[in-house]
Amino acid sequence: MEEAEGGGEGEGEGEGEGEVVELRVLVVDDSPVDRRMVEGLIKRSGKGMFQVIAVDSGKKAMEVLGLNNAKTDSTAADEQKIDVILTDYCMPEMSGFDLLKAVREQSSPKPIPVVIMSSENEPQRIDRCRAVGAADFFLKPLQSTDVQRLRDSVTSTPLALKTPLAPKNAPSKRKMPMDRMAEKSGTERRPRLAGVAVAWLPLRSCDTPAV
Amino acid sequence: MEVSRLQRRYIDFISALFHEFTELQHLQDESNPDFVSEVASLFFEDSERLLNELSRTLDQQTVDFKKIDAHVHQLKGSSASIGAQRVKNVCLTFRSCCDENNLEGCLGCLQQVKQECYLVKNKLDALFRLEQQILATGGVVPIMSKD
Numbered sequence: 001m002e003e004a005e006g007g008g009e010g011e012g013e014g015e016g017e018g019e020v021v022e023l024r025v026l027v028v029d030d031s032p033v034d035r036r037m038v039e040g041l042i043k044r045s046g047k048g049m050f051q052v053i054a055v056d057s058g059k060k061a062m063e064v065l066g067l068n069n070a071k072t073d074s075t076a077a078d079e080q081k082i083d084v085i086l087t088d089y090c091m092p093e094m095s096g097f098d099l100l101k102a103v104r105e106q107s108s109p110k111p112i113p114v115v116i117m118s119s120e121n122e123p124q125r126i127d128r129c130r131a132v133g134a135a136d137f138f139l140k141p142l143q144s145t146d147v148q149r150l151r152d153s154v155t156s157t158p159l160a161l162k163t164p165l166a167p168k169n170a171p172s173k174r175k176m177p178m179d180r181m182a183e184k185s186g187t188e189r190r191p192r193l194a195g196v197a198v199a200w201l202p203l204r205s206c207d208t209p210a211v
Numbered sequence: 212m213e214v215s216r217l218q219r220r221y222i223d224f225i226s227a228l229f230h231e232f233t234e235l236q237h238l239q240d241e242s243n244p245d246f247v248s249e250v251a252s253l254f255f256e257d258s259e260r261l262l263n264e265l266s267r268t269l270d271q272q273t274v275d276f277k278k279i280d281a282h283v284h285q286l287k288g289s290s291a292s293i294g295a296q297r298v299k300n301v302c303l304t305f306r307s308c309c310d311e312n313n314l315e316g317c318l319g320c321l322q323q324v325k326q327e328c329y330l331v332k333n334k335l336d337a338l339f340r341l342e343q344q345i346l347a348t349g350g351v352v353p354i355m356s357k358d
Contacts, residue, residue: 032256032257033288033289033292034292036253037238037293040246040250043242090284140288140292141291
């Protein structure tokens, strides 16, 4: 398992006249590719707004947040101040949803906002996250506009209190080059009702029964 | 002259590559000069690990389709992240076969996804070689527009 990867110079004050306060974002994703991609996107689009700490599991995230029950020899330095958590939904052992619940269960007056990201645009999944208080829900692969939303999630109200998000309409995102193989051979077409994608896929192992 | 010829070749090559690859390129800058090759390397290592796991799992007497689905889900995700759309498309079919507990279908998809990963690797290796050639001749690697 990988160690937490620190990504910046540290929170602090900027040089010059204005004070630049970096937000510390904890990125949680079991995919090394996605972790690196998200880190790269946040740093590039964030323009110095964020310091990224990346871990590869919900369990590691709990350690960073100081929420793990097990007594370890971790010191106070291991429990880093985090401003926002950006976690993948589907991860082995401890899913992003489990992590969201664990964070929201803390009786802190100002719980850390948790943003969920997922490659699957499933209304059930979004609703489930909303019900538990997710700050936002991003569809993978992330885009630069999501980085601004990430910053907004630090100050805005939880997703439960927002109006429903319009799901990303994948076909309209970008044009694809001609070397793409016959999409019809593998791409699933999902019917859309009033702009909402209806998931045909059965619940995956990372989807827990409705709470 | 040599530099501009290599640059033209690079532009033609990358234009034929997956569109999302140019998104990757745009995340590369002075503070992250090796971002693209880094992400590509991570993808190849991770996909090789997943493909090995898939082969092993499909070879078992009792096939655990949920486990296979989990691995394919990961591969689908990372291939989508770097823009390897053909790999992702095969993964979609692969997952359908898992849902149906279709062993033969899964085995076919495994072969197909291995082939597609191999093609991606070859394309990117060729691209990186071109980049090295451009830099070696004193040129600048062209950055493609996002549009």
